[in-house]
Amino acid sequence: MHDRQFGFATRAIHAGTPPEAVTGSRAVPIFQTAAYVFTSTEQAAELFALRGYGHIYSRISNPTVAAFEERMASLEGGLGAIAFSSGLAAQLCAVLALAQAGDHLVCAQNVYGGTVTQLAVTVKRMGIETTFVPIGELEAVRAAMRANTRLLLVETIANPSGEIADIAALAQVAHAAGVPLAVDNTFATPYLFAPIASGADLVLHSATKFIGGHGTTIGGVLVESGGFPWDNGRFALLSQPSPGYHQKVFTETFAEYAFLMRARAEVLRDVGAQMAPMDAWLLLQGLETLAIRMDRHVASAKAIAAFLEARAEVAWVKAPQLGSILTFGLRGGREAGRRFIDALELWSHVANVGDAKSLVIHPASTTHSQLSDEELAKGGVPPELVRLSVGLEDLDDLTWDLGNALRASVPAGASA
């Protein structure tokens, strides 16, 4: 054995997937099974008591899913990871691992609309209240912290406004209050930015996006750094005897693994939002090319932002500071946006991002349609905003299609 620290692209291909021990299969097998045979009653008892390592039932863990989890933990520089059926499932379970009725969360106000509704409606019904704050105003974030705050949640790159969060500064604010920082790193991916290295404690992904990279698979993942002091007196769910697990005190028994053990053995077990083995396998294939895909996504997005800047039909362009998702506004407002999208041939009109295929959407009428005008304004999503997720096609073909649709966005007889 060696002590070499391998690079990102190497880990994106190898982490979590040594040759399969029994058959030597070089590709990770799809372990399509619900349950695992115990070797003895004693071994079964050890597994159920969380003293042994091994699989019991695929709602809790599965070898193919574990390979994906370990690879994500390696790429994010974390202690371990837990995969979920979707990004929103990962986020809900992160909340449930730390908070219960009467507790409080702080969340960036410019996040994905699905996150806003999850926290402001569904999680609120469970008795957990969320304060939404402008993430660029550190004083406002600091002021929102309460004695019962359990988590600060932000996005590296806000969806869809593109605002970049100062993760290092936010980690300091959170830690000064004794609270962990969770970062949704979906738009950046660990290739462009690794939040744990800047002080984040939890990293969340919709793996559906760049992790998978081909728009085939819904999935989510939660990575933990292993660095947060869960025994600081604020997290009774981790540091007090657990009625859900033989009165075990997770921080005492599992030390740095306390959060991951409870999140899997209690929260994932009880919520049942596990990732399917086939989905983990697809996401593992995607990860193998993450580094080269992201280079191309970013280069093409920069070129497309420059192309749009030069067009008379375009009122404004928000070029991505990081990543490959950009937004722009059409001079003709909401109606021009509709004509533009209907005229596109190659770009796909879908509610998704991070695909090899180039994607386009008008958030005000789709992903963010549940939000009020006031919430839209707070989230930085004006009605004329169009969001592009720049794919991997030939750049000339992408700009050809955009140019045609921009001309079509202007009514006949009018001039841009």
Next chain:
Amino acid sequence: MIARTPAQRRALLDRVRSIAVVGASANPLRPSYTVFSYLRTQTAFEITPINPAIAAIDGVAAYPSLAAYARERGAPDLVVVFRRIAELPAVVAETVASGAKAIWFQYGLVDAGAIAAAEAGGLDVVVDRCVKVEHARFSGALATGGLNSGLITSRRRA
């Protein structure tokens, strides 16, 4: 020598056959029981509790001291320590006297004097790590829980 890297810890565990667990508890809620039970049921190590307050754990006879163990069984290859920090210097002295080759201080047991004494006594030393977690890391078991083992290899496990 202090085993600071994964390869050093793996080499140490590869050299070990017999392990004495100082401060092993019979209470299933204690971390020391969790580690003892894992080592007893999931590994090939010959594992023995050292605790004057108990007769046995899960049918494995306990010895009241490392000296009593060494008199009857010879030196253990590794001594795993679950004691308060104030007691670590005494445990190190007993470990060296027993003829053991290595000492393992579990999570949180960091005491510069005890570490220096262990090195001066010729012991291989592991500090602030869990022997269960490290064994599981190298056996591949850690990876079953989605935990980052840090292992990258294209060699098939023998």
